[in-house]
Amino acid sequence: MSNLAILPILLPFLTGILTAFFHKKLPLVRSITIIMSIVTLLTSLYIANIVFTDAPILLEAGDWMAPFGIVLVADGLAMTLVIVTDLIAVACAIYAMRSLDEERERFYFYTFFQLLIAGVSGAFLTGDLFNLFVFFEVLLMASYGLIILGGTKEQLRESLKYVLINVFSSMLFVTTVAFLYSVTGTLNMAHLAERVQLAEQQGILTTISILLFLVFATKGALFPLYFWLPKSYAVPNPVISALFGALLTKVGVYSILRVFTLIFIYKTDITHELFIILAGITMLMGVVGALSTYNVKLIVAYNIIPAVGFMIMGIGIYNETALSGTVYYLIHDMIVKGALFLLAGAMIKITGTADLRKMGGLIRNHQLLAWLFLIATVTLAGIPPFSGFIGKFLLIKGGFENGNYIIVGMALLSSLLILLSVLRIFINGFWGEAKLEPHEEKGSEKGMILPITLLLTFSVLLGIGAEWFIPYVEQITETLTDPSIYVNTVLKES
Amino acid sequence: MKTNDLILKMTTTMIAFVILAFSFYLFFAGHNAPGGGFIGGLMTSAAFVLMYLTYGFGTMKKVVVINFRTLIPIGLTVAVGTAMGSFLFGVPFLSHTFKHLHDIPLLGDPEVATAMLFDLGVYLTVIGVTMTIILSIAEDA
Numbered sequence: 001m002s003n004l005a006i007l008p009i010l011l012p013f014l015t016g017i018l019t020a021f022f023h024k025k026l027p028l029v030r031s032i033t034i035i036m037s038i039v040t041l042l043t044s045l046y047i048a049n050i051v052f053t054d055a056p057i058l059l060e061a062g063d064w065m066a067p068f069g070i071v072l073v074a075d076g077l078a079m080t081l082v083i084v085t086d087l088i089a090v091a092c093a094i095y096a097m098r099s100l101d102e103e104r105e106r107f108y109f110y111t112f113f114q115l116l117i118a119g120v121s122g123a124f125l126t127g128d129l130f131n132l133f134v135f136f137e138v139l140l141m142a143s144y145g146l147i148i149l150g151g152t153k154e155q156l157r158e159s160l161k162y163v164l165i166n167v168f169s170s171m172l173f174v175t176t177v178a179f180l181y182s183v184t185g186t187l188n189m190a191h192l193a194e195r196v197q198l199a200e201q202q203g204i205l206t207t208i209s210i211l212l213f214l215v216f217a218t219k220g221a222l223f224p225l226y227f228w229l230p231k232s233y234a235v236p237n238p239v240i241s242a243l244f245g246a247l248l249t250k251v252g253v254y255s256i257l258r259v260f261t262l263i264f265i266y267k268t269d270i271t272h273e274l275f276i277i278l279a280g281i282t283m284l285m286g287v288v289g290a291l292s293t294y295n296v297k298l299i300v301a302y303n304i305i306p307a308v309g310f311m312i313m314g315i316g317i318y319n320e321t322a323l324s325g326t327v328y329y330l331i332h333d334m335i336v337k338g339a340l341f342l343l344a345g346a347m348i349k350i351t352g353t354a355d356l357r358k359m360g361g362l363i364r365n366h367q368l369l370a371w372l373f374l375i376a377t378v379t380l381a382g383i384p385p386f387s388g389f390i391g392k393f394l395l396i397k398g399g400f401e402n403g404n405y406i407i408v409g410m411a412l413l414s415s416l417l418i419l420l421s422v423l424r425i426f427i428n429g430f431w432g433e434a435k436l437e438p439h440e441e442k443g444s445e446k447g448m449i450l451p452i453t454l455l456l457t458f459s460v461l462l463g464i465g466a467e468w469f470i471p472y473v474e475q476i477t478e479t480l481t482d483p484s485i486y487v488n489t490v491l492k493e494s
Numbered sequence: 495m496k497t498n499d500l501i502l503k504m505t506t507t508m509i510a511f512v513i514l515a516f517s518f519y520l521f522f523a524g525h526n527a528p529g530g531g532f533i534g535g536l537m538t539s540a541a542f543v544l545m546y547l548t549y550g551f552g553t554m555k556k557v558v559v560i561n562f563r564t565l566i567p568i569g570l571t572v573a574v575g576t577a578m579g580s581f582l583f584g585v586p587f588l589s590h591t592f593k594h595l596h597d598i599p600l601l602g603d604p605e606v607a608t609a610m611l612f613d614l615g616v617y618l619t620v621i622g623v624t625m626t627i628i629l630s631i632a633e634d635a
Binding site for chain 2: 010014021060061062
C-alpha cells in the first residue's frame with residue numbers, strides 16, 4: 001500500500017534503464033516509452049484518487065521511522081503536479097518521434113527523457129531536504145544530457161552557461177543544507193517544521209531560509225537570477241525545450257512553495273515581503289525580454305519568467321486565496337508552456353526558421369495549427385473562460401484582500417504585455433500573405449498536432465471545468481495553510 | 495624505433511591481479527569496515543585502466559569482451575531490482591534483510607545481506623561509468 005508512493009518515480013526510471021539496453025532499436029524503444037508513459041500517467045491518476053478521497057500516502061523507505069529514514073510523501077499537491085508531469089511526458093514522447101532526427105533518438109534520448117521525468121516526480125514527492133537535492137541533481141544531470149544532445153555550436157555555448165550556473169546553485173544548496181543541519185540537527189521536512197517552530201525562527205534560521213530561497217530562485221529563474229534561462233532554453237530541440245520549460249523551473253517554484261508554507265513561516269514580514277518585491281520585478285523584466293526579440297522560441301522562453309513571477313507573488317501574499325491561485329496557476333502554466341513550445345516547434349519545422357520576420361500566412365495552409373496557437377495564446381494571457389484566467393483571478397483577489405495594490409497593478413500590466421508578446425507571434429506568423437507555398441515548406445506538422453491537442457484539451461478543461469477542479473485545489477490549499485496536517489502525516493502524532 | 499616495455503608489461507600482469515583482489519576485498523568488506531560498492535568499483539576500474547595503459551586498445555578488446563556502456567544499465571537493474579524485491583514481501587520499498595548461513599566449508603558462518611546485492615549494482619554501475627568516460631575520451635584523441 002505505502003509502496004504506491006514510489007511508483008511515479010520507479011516506472012520512468014525503469015523505462016529509462018530499459019531504453020538504455022535497446023537504444024539502437026528505435027521502434028522498440030519508441031513503443032516502450034509511449035506505453036510506459038501512459039502506464040505511469042494512469043498509475044499516478046490511481047494514486048491521486050486514493051490520496052484525495054482517503055489520506056496522503058507516506059512511504060518510509062527501508063522501513064525506517066520518519067525522522068530517521070527517508071520518507072516519500074504523496075499528498076494532494078505532490079500528486080497533482082506528478083499527474084501534470086506525466087501528462088506532459090506522454091505528449092512529449094509522442095512529439096519526439098516526429099521532431100527529433102533518428103541519430104539523436106538513438107543516442108539515449110529516451111533514457112535521458114525518462115530519467116528527467118523520474119527526477120522531477122521525485123522532487124515533487126520527497127519529504128526530505130537532502131533527498132530533494134539528490135532528485136534536483138538527477139533531473140539536472142538528465143537535462144545536461146538533453147541540452148547538449150546533437151552538439152551544435154549554439155548548444156555547446158549555452159550548455160556551458162547552463163551547467164555552470166546550475167553547478168554553482170547546487171553547491172549553494174548543499175552549503176545551505178549543511179547550515180540548516182547544524183542549526184536544527186534534522187533534514188526531514190516535517191521534523192524541520194517542528195524544530196523551526198520550537199526555535200520561533202530566530203535570526204540565523206531566517207538567514208538560512210533566504211539562502212535556500214536564493215537556491216530555488218536560481219533554479220526557478222526569478223529576478224535577478226534568471227539571466228541564464230532564455231537562451232539555454234531556446235537552443236535545444238523544441239521537444240526538449242518543452243520539457244525544460246514545462247517542468248524544470250516549476251520544480252524550483254514547488255520547492256519555494258513547500259519550504260515557505262511548511263517550514264519558514266514565522267517571519268513573513270521579512271521573507272514573504274521579499275518575494276513580493278522580487279515577483280513584481282520578475283514579471284516586468286520577463287515580459288520586456290519577450291517583447292525584445294523576433295525569435296519564436298526565445299519569446300516563449302522569456303514568457304516562462306513572468307509566469308514564475310505570478311506564482312511567487314501568490315506565495316508572497318500568503319493568504320488562502322492567493323495560495324490556491326498559485327497552485328492553480330502552477331498547474332495551468334506547466335501545461336500551457338509545454339504546449340506553446342511544441343507549437344513553436346511545429347512552426348519552425350514548417351518554415352525552417354525561428355525568425356518571425358521570415359514567416360507569414362501560415363493560417364492559409366495550416367488552419368488547425370493556427371487555431372490551436374490562438375487557444376494557447378488566450379489561455380496564457382488569462383482570458384476567461386480559459387485556465388489562465390482562474391489562476392490570475394484568484395491571485396489578484398488574494399492581493400486585494402491583503403492590500404498589496406502595487407503588485408496587483410504590476411500583475412495586470414504584465415498580463416497585458418504577455419498577451420501582446422504572444423499575439424505578435426500569431427499576427428506575424430499566421431496572418432498576412434503566405435510566404436511559402438505548400439511545396440516550398442521544409443516539413444509538415446503531421447503527427448505533432450495530436451500531442452499539442454492533448455495538452456490544450458486538458459488546458460481548456462482546466463478553464464471550463466474549473467468548478468470540477470476547484471474542490472481539489474481547495475483541499476491542497478488547506479494543507480498548505482495548515483502545516484500541522486503535513487507534520488502529523490509524517491511524524492504520526494495524534 | 496619500437497620501444498620495449500617488457501618491465502611495465504611484466505609488472506602489470508602481477509600488479510593487476512593484486513589490485514583486482516584488493517578491490518574485491520573492499521567490495522565485500524563494505525558492510526562492517528571501510529569500503530563498499532563505490533570504492534570497490536573505482537579500484538576495479540583502476541586495474542582495467544592499468545591494463546589498457548600497458549597493452550593498448552587492440553589487445554584489450556580481444557581480452558575484455560565486456561561492453562562497459564551496457565554495464566551501466568545492468569548495474570542499475572541490479573540495484574533497482576534489489577530495492578523492488580521488497581514488493582514481493584509486502585514491505586516498504588528498499589527494505590533489506592540478512593541471513594546467517596551455517597556450516598559453509600572454508601567460510602564458516604557468513605552473514606549474507608540483501609544490501610550486498612544493492613552494492614553489487616553500485617559496483618557494476620561505477621565500473622561502467624568510469625570505464626565509459628575514460629575509454630570515450632581516449633578513443634577520441
